[in-house]
Amino acid sequence: MSSPTRAPDPRPARTRAAIYTAARELSSADGEVTVNALTRRAGISRAAFYSHFSGLDELIGQMLHDMFQTVWEEGAAMHRGVASPHERVRSATAVVVAYVEQHRTFLLGALDWKFSHRTFLALIEMISVRHRHAFDALGEGLPSEVDRMVASDAFAGSQLSLIIRWLDRSEHVVAGGGEPDAAALLESTLRCWPTWYTGLQPGDDFDARGLLEAAHRVLAEQREQAQG
Template sequence: MSSEEKAVTASRPENRQERKERTRRAILDAALEMLAEESFGTLSLRSLTKQVGIVPTAFYRHFATLDELGLSLVDESFMTLRDLIREVRSGEPAPETLIDHSVEVLVAQLETHKAHFRFIGRERHGGNAVLRDAIRHELGMFERELATDLARMPGLERWGAADLHVLASLFVDLMVAAAGELVSPSAEQPPVRRQLVDNLRNQARMIVVGAAGWKPLEP
C-alpha cells in the first residue's frame, strides 16, 4: 500500500467490521503481553479487558470463552512457526549447512516473535488441557511434515516411517525447548544468548551424528 493510500485509509472513518477487527487484535495483543509474565491459567478476564480498555461483556463479542482466545493464540503462534519452517526450507540448503542455517533462522524469528514462542513454550506443559491438546496436535503435524522432508535427505532414503518419526520428534522437541530458553529474560544477556545458541547447534549436530549410526527399526 502506497503512502497516499495509507493516508486516505487513515482519514476514512472505520466501519463496524474494521472496529471489530481492531478490538479483536487489541485483545490478542494484550493477552500475549500479559502472558509474558503469567500462565494462561491465571489470566483474568477483568484484567485483560481493562488492559484493552473495554468492558468485560464486550470480550464476548469476539471470543465465546477464554479458551477460545487461547486457541486463537495457538493458531497465530503456529503460523509464526510455519513461517520459520518455510524459511528453513527456502533455498534448499545443503545437508552440511542445514543445521547452521536452521539455527540462524530460528534465532532471527525468535527476536521478532518472542511473545509467540514464549506462549507455546509455557503452555505446552501448562495447566490448561485445551491448549495443551491443541499445541500437541500442532507439534504432531510439524513432526509429520519434518519426517517427510527427512525422508528425502541423503542417507535416510531407506528409513521407515517409525525411524523418521523418532528423528523428527527429536528435532521438534529440541527446537521448542531451545526457543523457550532463548526468549527467557536471562537470554537478553549476550554471553548467555551465545551459549544457548552454541548449545542448540551442538545438540542438533549430536542428533545428526547419532542418526548416522542408527540401525533402522524393523518395519
C-alpha cells in the first residue's frame, strides 16, 4: 500500500517571502541593508537567512532576476496582435520602463547594495538573452555584419546604464518637488539603438508617453487577472 503524498512544507516559501519583503521595505525606506537588519525586519534567524541565500549578493541578484522575469511574463500580453518585430521591440522596452517606474523606490535603494561584478554580469546576460530573441524575430532584418552576442550585450548594457542613470537622477528630481519623467527614459533608450532594431528613423515623431501608458495598463490588467 503506497503511503499518502505529503503536501510541500510551506515554511521555506514563507521565509523567502519574508526576506524579500524586508529587503524591499529597507531599500524603499533608505535603510541600511545588512543581514542583521533583514533578519530583524523579517522576524527570522540568521541561520534561516543563510539557509536560503549565501549572502546579500545572492539575494539582490535573485530579486532582480525575479523582477525582470516578471516583466517578461506580464509584458507578453503587450505583444499580442503586434505583427512588426520593430513594434515588439518598442513595446517590450516600454514594459521594462513601466516596471522600473512602478518600482523606482526599491530599485533606487538597491543601487546602494554592494553587489558583485558577477551579479551585475548575470543581470546583463539575462537582459541580453531577450535582445537575442528580438534579433531572431527580425529575421533578414538583422544586418549580416552584426555579431548577435556582441550587439545583444551592448544593447543590454546601454539599457541597464540608462535605467541606473534615470534612477539616480530621479532622486534629485523628487527632492526638488518634481516628478521623474519615465517617458524620457523610454525614448532615450530606443533612440540610442539603431534603426534596424527599433524601426525609428532620426527625427521620427514618437509617442513615448502614450506607449508607456499602454504598458502600465497591460501590467495592471495582468496583475488583476493574477489576483482574480
